[in-house]
Amino acid sequence: MSRGTRFWPGAALCVGLMLQACMSAPQPAASRAFFIATPQDTEAVHAFAREQDRQVQMCAETHACDRAHYIRGLAALYEDRNVAVKHFRTAAETPNGRYAAPSLQWIRLLENGRDGSQYQAALSQAAERLVRDVLEHETKDAHAAQLLKRQLKEREKKIDELTQQIDALKRVDQEVKEKIKPSRPAN
Structure with missing residues (x-):
């Protein structure tokens, strides 16, 4: 058997095993x-997320960017953790802001995974x-x-x-008009 003939089956086997490993690896x-x-809520969640994206784009006008990013981060919890973390980080950039502490809690929760007591504590706090x-x-x-x-x-x-005052004034006005009515000269 020639050297090239032995190479191709071995290479094919290696490529096949690598492909198998890549396909079976879990998503991060x-x-x-x-x-x-x-399924009933999916469209509503996506519509809400689109609306929050609009709010994030316009937040500089209202000086409410930390709120807009926090709400968008909450909506992203139904879509993608990375997107949620990105928005929570932006909301947390206002250190004394109302949304800084809860944003940091969500970041810890999302980044620590679902293992251990840290997860339970972060979930409880959030x-x-x-x-x-x-x-x-x-x-x-x-x-x-x-x-x-x-x-x-x-x-x-x-x-x-x-309304009562207007009615009273109308009555007074009517009485005055009746008293002042010009008398017709007698013929």
């Missing part, structure tokens, strides 16, 4: 979604922060709704008072 965890959206933020938001919304109702009642009361 960092590139997969952290949460899996249900969940606690998220629940606290939702409750704060709901409390603010409830307070704002109560304030708007109170203002609406005050305005309705003011409108009623003004």
